[in-house]
Amino acid sequence: MADEKIIGIDIDDTLNYSSEVIKEYILKYGNNYSDDNYLIENLDKIMRGLNFNGVISSFFNDYCEEMASQMKIKENAKEVIDKLKHDGYKIYIITARSNKFYKNAYEFCNNYLNKNEIYFDKLIIGQNHKLNVCKDENILLMIDDSIDTCEKLEDNGINSLVFNSIVNSEKNTNCNRVNNWLEVYDYIKELEHKKVMLLDKN
Ligand SMILES: [Mg+2]
Known part of the structure; x- marks a missing residue:
């Protein structure tokens, strides 16, 4: 919709x-x-x-x-996602994880997210290249640690946000970046303020 x-x-x-x-x-x-x-x-x-x-x-x-x-959820991720849901956003979890290395990647991720009380409306697995899925699902903003992914999305008119990690922090990009989930929330509020998120994409 x-x-x-x-x-x-x-x-x-x-x-x-x-x-x-x-x-x-x-x-x-x-x-x-x-x-x-x-x-x-x-x-x-x-x-x-x-x-x-x-x-x-x-x-x-x-x-x-x-x-x-054994992977731990980042600080404030749950709280920020809950706030975004409260603010009227839908949350789609989009991952490259697939049945190549997981017995059942959907079930594994679903259980992991539920166990960690992470709210989501939809879970999409097997997406190494995220441009097509972001287009198909009408994603307003994709948050990802992959600089390549974020740059590709931006080049195609989809907002993206690079989440810094120990492997990407030294790589340069023109994309906006955040260090933590509190910064994610501030960034989204800033976009709303600039009305970027309210643009009718159709
Ligand atoms: Mg990643």
Whole structure:
């Protein structure tokens, strides 16, 4: 519906701390997969879902769900999402997580979000490239730690917000960025103030 205001939210490194857990597991078990520092040196690519060759795939086949179940929700994420819901926004969780490494990615994410009391209207899995899904679902603003994703969205007229993480903070971008969920809320209020979020996209 044209009058629905939908905010898209990524899971890994946006809603939760993913890189930290993956890094910890690589430091612990990485040597069983590669005798150099291959995995740790490719952490940023892993977080982007890129270069999933044999080494990375074997590691993820073994530890993906175990790692994901240990990832902690970022501070104030739940509270801010609840406030956004209260303010009239719909919340779509849009993730690259798929059945490639999860037995049932939808069920896993659904359980994880419910267990952590994260409100959402819709959960969409298997979306490594988020431009098409954001267009199809009429997303007003996508919040994601992937700079590539955010730049692509902005280039196509969709508002985006880069959530800083330990793997993206040194990369430059013209996209707006935030360090925490309180800044996400302030940013959205600022957009509302400028009436950007109230524009009829049709
Ligand atoms: Mg992410």
